[in-house]
Amino acid sequence: MVEAILFSLIIVAGTGGELCVSRAMKTVGEVKDFRPLSIARVILRALRVGWMWAGVGMMALAFFSLLGALSFLNVSFVVPVTALSYVAGACGAMFFLRERVSRRRWAGVCLVVIGVTLVFLGKR
């Protein structure tokens, strides 16, 4: 049960965090100048967007959940299972960011699901 909660938090909060940060960065605009001062300005602009704070909070939650999972599960089991974030990412991109997800990407997502299923079945 604890395992399922931690994996859900890692995948959902991690992907949710990335989507929120992605949404914030799209609001901020494309970064074209990589000089330190310009990057600092972009970060300051991003911090004024609510989505950025929501994203950072969710990513922190995902990180602490990962720490929790690694405290009693093998890393060779935890890390491959976190690849399910690609499934959550594809769904989130489609429903949350309103992006079009290609058939090829869905094929990759299906392979990830098959792989994670085998990892679960191979758990000792």
Add this chain to the structure above:
Amino acid sequence: MKSQKPLHLKTFLLILVMVIAGPLGNVLLSKGMKQTGSLAWWPPSEALHTVVRVLGSGSVWLGVASLLTFFLANILVLSWADYSFVQPASSVAYGVSALLGCLLLGEPVSPLRWTGIAIICLGVFVVGQTSPQSHPHSPTQSLERGSQSLEST
């Protein structure tokens, strides 16, 4: 015309850093978290002890440093290389994590799990091969309306 060779070398070196630092960070975190023992979150005094134990682990700090190295290498390489090139190249990190877990922590990995990990790497590779931009126009317009509601709060 500027030679592409130094750029290729820089890209491959940073991808190598990503493929090693990311999995190594996870393995070090795993080692540190297992050394800290069971995590108790209640009552609050126990939670404080747990936090102190986790922060007192050298492996956890090394793991965080390793993951930060991965993050930095990822950001740097993405500033000049295509996402569709970097992402599939880093997909082997899932396999490297399992390999390091097996070699450094002595974790048992069954053949079925190795097969699953190989298929995950292939899946992540396929996902990364797709175009990073699904719309010919900027997606900013479609997001503006949604973002405004949160910004105004």
